[in-house]
Amino acid sequence: MAENTDQDRVETYRSGYVALLGRPNVGKSTLLNHLVGQKISITAPRPQTTRDQILGILTRSDGQALFLDTPGVHSGYRSLNRHLLRATRGALESADLGVLVVEALAWTADDGEALRWLQRSGIPILAVVNKIDKIKTKERLFPYLQSLSERADFAAVIPLSARKTGDVERLADVLIPLLPLSEAVFPEDQVTDRNMRFMAAEIIREQIFRQLGAELPYDTAVAIDSYQVENGQQRIEATIYCRRSGQKAIILGEGGSRLRVIGSRAREALQQLTEERVWLGLWVKQKEQWTDDPHILRELGYDD
Numbered sequence: 001m002a003e004n005t006d007q008d009r010v011e012t013y014r015s016g017y018v019a020l021l022g023r024p025n026v027g028k029s030t031l032l033n034h035l036v037g038q039k040i041s042i043t044a045p046r047p048q049t050t051r052d053q054i055l056g057i058l059t060r061s062d063g064q065a066l067f068l069d070t071p072g073v074h075s076g077y078r079s080l081n082r083h084l085l086r087a088t089r090g091a092l093e094s095a096d097l098g099v100l101v102v103e104a105l106a107w108t109a110d111d112g113e114a115l116r117w118l119q120r121s122g123i124p125i126l127a128v129v130n131k132i133d134k135i136k137t138k139e140r141l142f143p144y145l146q147s148l149s150e151r152a153d154f155a156a157v158i159p160l161s162a163r164k165t166g167d168v169e170r171l172a173d174v175l176i177p178l179l180p181l182s183e184a185v186f187p188e189d190q191v192t193d194r195n196m197r198f199m200a201a202e203i204i205r206e207q208i209f210r211q212l213g214a215e216l217p218y219d220t221a222v223a224i225d226s227y228q229v230e231n232g233q234q235r236i237e238a239t240i241y242c243r244r245s246g247q248k249a250i251i252l253g254e255g256g257s258r259l260r261v262i263g264s265r266a267r268e269a270l271q272q273l274t275e276e277r278v279w280l281g282l283w284v285k286q287k288e289q290w291t292d293d294p295h296i297l298r299e300l301g302y303d304d
């Protein structure tokens, strides 16, 4: 009996990448938070390596939706720099499904721009009409939904309130069947892959602090350059940035001895956390102006 159930699950389970687009303030973050719930797990990390950053993971018995970050749309189209454009384009290239989030009864040029981005990508699009709780006269909603449906060939148009759990669950009921047939990509208790990079940087920072104590230069920062999983091994490369050459010498210690201790303690802590083998490559770079370097800021998570 149990075997049959497992077999059914393999044949009907759906999993895929979902790009959430919409102009600022339509409620994307609220929607995502309610879709994936609040629990962030660090117990079973499988960091994302080949695709763009995943912002949130929704796992249900019938499927798993991996929501991709689209920083460009978050920041407003006009202020897009090249990096943000690339990230948004990357998310759309990776996505199996696009979700256009709009606000009930409103349609602006930015909504149109978000729709065009989705249409250019050629993926199926689901429209979410958010904040219906704000509408006093519900009769006004129907013609709005009608005209929205005519703007594109949407797979579905879902009016809801992102704040209402029941509404968001109904959205998931429609969204999951639109994903490709595929096994789950992530363990079911994981809701994001962001946290592992963040945790790795925190653990390295903690070891620098322990080894340097009072000598710790306050403007030291840890950037995770890459985080990959290969054959059950977590492979992490990180750079410790400091501003002065004297600080670099302190962190390295004699013949690199202090950096070795920082690295091996951090590696042990990471192995305990991930319950997998960890390879940790640590570098120290002196860069006076690291706080102005967009690449470093991005690695530190200050880009969006």
Ligand SMILES: Nc1nc2c(ncn2[C@@H]2O[C@H](COP(=O)(O)OP(=O)(O)OP(=O)(O)O)[C@@H](O)[C@H]2O)c(=O)[nH]1
Residues within 6 Å of the ligand: 022, 023, 024, 025, 026, 027, 028, 029, 030, 031, 073, 074, 075, 130, 131, 132, 133, 134, 160, 161, 162, 163, 164
């Ligand atoms: N009344 C009502 N307000 C909502 C709903 N969903 C979101 N909001 C509010 O709308 C505002 C914007 O929501 P966010 O989730 O931050 O919107 P966003 O699209 O992520 O905004 P950006 O991060 O600027 O792109 C917040 O004040 C939310 O509380 C809803 O269903 N009903």
